[in-house]
Amino acid sequence: MAIEIEQPSVGLSKVAVSETHGEDSPYFAGWKAYDENPYHESTNQSGVIQMGLAENQVSFDLLEKYLEEHSEASSWGKGAPGFKENALFQDYHGLKSFRQAMANFMEQIRGGRAKFDPDRIVLTAGATAANELLTFILADPGDALLVPTPYYPGFDRDLRWRTGVKIVPIHCDSSNNFQVTPQALEAAYSEAESMNLKVRGVLITNPSNPLGATIQRSTLEEILNFVTRKNIHLVSDEIYSGSTFSSSEFISIAEILESNSYKNSERVHIVYSLSKDLGLPGFRVGTIYSYNDKVVTTARRMSSFTLISSQTQHLLACMLSNKEFTENYIKTNRERLRKRYDMIIKGLKNAGIQCLEGNAGLFCWMNLSPLLEEPTREGELALWKIILNEVRLNISPGSSCHCSEPGWFRVCFANMSEQTLEIALERIHKFMEQRRRN
Amino acid sequence: MGLLSRKATCNSHGQDSSYFLGWQEYEKNPYDETKNPKGIIQMGLAENQLSFDLLESWLAKNPDAASFKRDGQSIFKELALFQDYHGIPEFKKALVDFMSEIRGNKVTFDPNNMVLTAGATSANETLMFCLAEQGDAFLLPTPYYPGFDRDLKWRTGVEIVPIQCSSSNRFKITESALEEAYQQAHKKNLRVKGVLITNPSNPLGTTMSRAELDLLINFITAKEIHLISDEIYSGTVFSSPGFVSIMEVLKDRQLEKTEVWDRVHIVYSLSKDLGLPGFRVGAIYSNDPIVVAAATKMSSFGLVSSQTQYLLSAMLSDKKFTKEYLSKNKKRLLKRQNKLVSGLEKAGISILESNAGLFCWVDMRHLLSSNTFEAEMELWKRIVYDIKLNISPGSSCHCSEPGWFRVCFANMSEDTLKLAMQRLKSFVDSMNVNDSNKSHQELKNARKSRSRNKWVFRLSFQSFHDREQDER
Numbered sequence: 001m002a003i004e005i006e007q008p009s010v011g012l013s014k015v016a017v018s019e020t021h022g023e024d025s026p027y028f029a030g031w032k033a034y035d036e037n038p039y040h041e042s043t044n045q046s047g048v049i050q051m052g053l054a055e056n057q058v059s060f061d062l063l064e065k066y067l068e069e070h071s072e073a074s075s076w077g078k079g080a081p082g083f084k085e086n087a088l089f090q091d092y093h094g095l096k097s098f099r100q101a102m103a104n105f106m107e108q109i110r111g112g113r114a115k116f117d118p119d120r121i122v123l124t125a126g127a128t129a130a131n132e133l134l135t136f137i138l139a140d141p142g143d144a145l146l147v148p149t150p151y152y153p154g155f156d157r158d159l160r161w162r163t164g165v166k167i168v169p170i171h172c173d174s175s176n177n178f179q180v181t182p183q184a185l186e187a188a189y190s191e192a193e194s195m196n197l198k199v200r201g202v203l204i205t206n207p208s209n210p211l212g213a214t215i216q217r218s219t220l221e222e223i224l225n226f227v228t229r230k231n232i233h234l235v236s237d238e239i240y241s242g243s244t245f246s247s248s249e250f251i252s253i254a255e256i257l258e259s260n261s262y263k264n265s266e267r268v269h270i271v272y273s274l275s276k277d278l279g280l281p282g283f284r285v286g287t288i289y290s291y292n293d294k295v296v297t298t299a300r301r302m303s304s305f306t307l308i309s310s311q312t313q314h315l316l317a318c319m320l321s322n323k324e325f326t327e328n329y330i331k332t333n334r335e336r337l338r339k340r341y342d343m344i345i346k347g348l349k350n351a352g353i354q355c356l357e358g359n360a361g362l363f364c365w366m367n368l369s370p371l372l373e374e375p376t377r378e379g380e381l382a383l384w385k386i387i388l389n390e391v392r393l394n395i396s397p398g399s400s401c402h403c404s405e406p407g408w409f410r411v412c413f414a415n416m417s418e419q420t421l422e423i424a425l426e427r428i429h430k431f432m433e434q435r436r437r438n
Numbered sequence: 439m440g441l442l443s444r445k446a447t448c449n450s451h452g453q454d455s456s457y458f459l460g461w462q463e464y465e466k467n468p469y470d471e472t473k474n475p476k477g478i479i480q481m482g483l484a485e486n487q488l489s490f491d492l493l494e495s496w497l498a499k500n501p502d503a504a505s506f507k508r509d510g511q512s513i514f515k516e517l518a519l520f521q522d523y524h525g526i527p528e529f530k531k532a533l534v535d536f537m538s539e540i541r542g543n544k545v546t547f548d549p550n551n552m553v554l555t556a557g558a559t560s561a562n563e564t565l566m567f568c569l570a571e572q573g574d575a576f577l578l579p580t581p582y583y584p585g586f587d588r589d590l591k592w593r594t595g596v597e598i599v600p601i602q603c604s605s606s607n608r609f610k611i612t613e614s615a616l617e618e619a620y621q622q623a624h625k626k627n628l629r630v631k632g633v634l635i636t637n638p639s640n641p642l643g644t645t646m647s648r649a650e651l652d653l654l655i656n657f658i659t660a661k662e663i664h665l666i667s668d669e670i671y672s673g674t675v676f677s678s679p680g681f682v683s684i685m686e687v688l689k690d691r692q693l694e695k696t697e698v699w700d701r702v703h704i705v706y707s708l709s710k711d712l713g714l715p716g717f718r719v720g721a722i723y724s725n726d727p728i729v730v731a732a733a734t735k736m737s738s739f740g741l742v743s744s745q746t747q748y749l750l751s752a753m754l755s756d757k758k759f760t761k762e763y764l765s766k767n768k769k770r771l772l773k774r775q776n777k778l779v780s781g782l783e784k785a786g787i788s789i790l791e792s793n794a795g796l797f798c799w800v801d802m803r804h805l806l807s808s809n810t811f812e813a814e815m816e817l818w819k820r821i822v823y824d825i826k827l828n829i830s831p832g833s834s835c836h837c838s839e840p841g842w843f844r845v846c847f848a849n850m851s852e853d854t855l856k857l858a859m860q861r862l863k864s865f866v867d868s869m870n871v872n873d874s875n876k877s878h879q880e881l882k883n884a885r886k887s888r889s890r891n892k893w894v895f896r897l898s899f900q901s902f903h904d905r906e907q908d909e910r
Binding site for chain 1: 446512713715
């Protein structure tokens with residue numbers, strides 16, 4: 001996907017007028033359709049159901065209960081004695097208690113199979129900021145990062161827009177469930193070389209967005225091997241780590257490093273956030289965890305541009321320091337996500353639709369390739385438009401995720417009530433029946 | 439292991455400057471009324487600690503705002519999910535109204551022209567990304583906030599070219615200084631994209647005159663460049679001549695429908711006026727819809743927490759509160775500044791006459807052993823290590839004349855300020871006594887070697903765990 005750079009209008013930068021923010025892609029057009037006609041349980045039952053938004057709405061009751069029982073987390077206690085100190089706190093090291101709580105939370109999610117040092121945690125306003133910041137640190141303008149396809153559409157903006165860094169895709173396909181292979185890694189590296197691009201690192205999302213599946217241990221080891229041989233970095237975006245349906249199925253790159261006694265770990269950096277696991281995208285809580293001291297120091301200084309509100313740090317330090325709460329939350333959240341996943345897979349199966357076997361995330365990767373008029377991107381977009389306008393579901397076409405095979409769609413299942421999901425499944429069922437009759 | 443980027447390995451973050459060493463010294467030996475009464479008093483931190491009681495009392499009376507409740511109902515889920523980069527509409531409305539109020543309602547702002555960012559640090563950098571790139575430069579009047587070297591240049595690749603101001607005319611911007619800076623940029627093969635001013639000024643503590651603002655508008659009109667007015671201290675103006683915003687001048691000159699209107703952008707934040715630097719609330723205001731659109735998308739990299747937006751939306755919508763706050767805050771700042779000024783006077787030290795900000799621009803030229811920056815550093819080290827006051831040397835603010843220092847007055851108790859002034863007076867008194875007992879040359883040499891030795895000694899103890907603090 002070429003970056004179109006127009007001539008800047010009088011006085012603005014090229015970055016300001018470029019399209020690299022990516023917001024004119026069809027991915028965002030579905031949003032507009034939804035915004036214009038949003039489904040509502042009682043007031044707009046024929047509206048568009050939003051299934052393009054990877055939000056986690058299944059566990060809010062747990063958070064609300066915690067807040068009710070611990071008012072000091074949100075209000076600095078009676079008479080607000082801690083308010084002044086909190087309001088003045090802008091140290092880019094971040095609240096120590098919060099970093100400690102984050103480290104513990106990340107350990108709990110990984111079943112204690114990896115340890116995290118709070119002093120290696122750098123706080124940023126969301127994973128969006130974390131990924132961009134890391135790119136500024138690991139690569140120069142004109143360099144490249146290798147990213148397996150299909151990938152989160154936001155990366156086009158987050159990794160490239162202001163940094164001037166390029167993404168070269170590591171092509172994955174359905175022949176092996178879209179797993180990264182050593183051949184694909186080498187091919188991507190060669191492609192970058194042929195374009196005279198210096199490759200600075202590989203960025204993976206594990207569990208994967210949009211696949212909704214964890215990366216296998218052997219694949220992680222191959223990737224680690226590859227980056228070590230090429231002497232480049234590895235960024236592992238583990239934003240969905242707490243959304244794995246079963247605790248044991250997620251293997252973090254941290255575990256692999258720990259089992260290797262942290263050999264070669266200075267090239268590895270982990271991104272995390274509370275936007276998906278805890279369902280708090282509005283609070284802007286992201287982190288970079290790096291095994292490289294210089295990266296930690298530099299990232300910390302750069303985080304000045306994107307600090308987390310100390311009010312929010314205080315709230316979450318309280319919440320995540322409460323072991324009883326976090327253990328129960330992680331466990332219950334996993335179970336509810338699994339239940340939702342089972343529900344959607346069953347519903348789609350009944351409608352005659354296959355999905356990639358998934359075990360994590362807030363979405364499933366649906367295969368509608370048999371329905372395409374032609375096995376092309378245009379065919380996929382045509383089908384997508386029909387689903388948006390006739391079935392009135394906003395789902396994300398694989399092409400917006402740079403999938404090399406047309407016909408795959410990402411469908412979110414955790415950002416709505418169970419009833420709404422039932423309705424969505426009914427509509428799909430009806431649509432498929434009509435198709436079969438025609 | 440693969441190397442890091444040029445940005446990661448360069449020094450544009452500025453944190454190795456000697457300026458930050460004062461911070462480190464303070465961290466090692468911070469003053470505490472009871473636990474460490476001989477420690478270093480922090481006077482290099484531009485925080486506003488004078489009005490927290492007003493905020494705390496508001497919070498006590500309005501518990502819903504911090505507890506995610508609206509009219510007694512929980513809106514936690516709604517806030518937790520809200521990540522729209524357009525921001526919470528009620529918050530933006532409350533914020534523009536607050537900005538209007540600060541300007542005596544002489545100008546009004548449209549919330550649709552406002553972009554929320556995680557602090558003014560983020561706002562300034564974002565504007566650079568929108569307006570300039572590698573090979574471009576912005577002109578800044580000296581002295582200026584040291585953080586600009588990082589905020590405007592580090593990741594953007596943009597350069598700063600100084601507009602030299604001097605004490606000969608109380609550091610006001612002149613036409614010739616503007617032209618000189620413009621030519622300097624050209625000599626360096628840099629394309630000038632705009633001027634950035636801080637009004638009220640940090641570190642001067644003064645508001646810009648209407649004449650200066652007129653001059654700037656004429657200049658940017660002639661050169662067809664941008665003007666960014668960082669008005670972060672607009673709510674700290676405590677005495678006349680009062681604050682005149684760039685928007686007011688544009689309006690008075692009826693320039694709303696002209697090209698220059700689109701090229702003026704304002705930066706604001708609640709870190710100074712409200713004393714909430716930890717909450718990361720900044721804003722860009724622009725009349726150019728393309729800038730607003732681009733900056734809005736960029737704000738994805740530094741959004742304001744919705745939890746914080748909601749709290750402040752409730753607080754700033756309370757007009758009774760904002761009126762009382764602005765009025766009391768002003769009075770307290772005036773009183774405090776007066777205490778600093780009279781304390782300095784007793785030590786025979788004068789300041790640049792000031793009417794705003796959380797600091798004074800202090801004239802210590804007469805205490806320098808020579809009219810050089812080396813002498814300024816010497817003096818500064820003595821003040822940090824011997825008098826145990828951390829103040830900011832003018833050279834760190836790129837001041838063209840040695841001997842000026844920024845001294846903050848709103849980040850400590852009245853008693854602590856009093857103690858600081860006593861220490862300063864003792865130091866100056868002892869200097870005068872010594873001066874009369876020794877020859878001038880002897881004195882110079884003695885001071886030089888004393889401070890150098892102490893300096894070398896302390897340098898080797900530099901801690902790895904540097905800390906960034908707010909230098910504003």
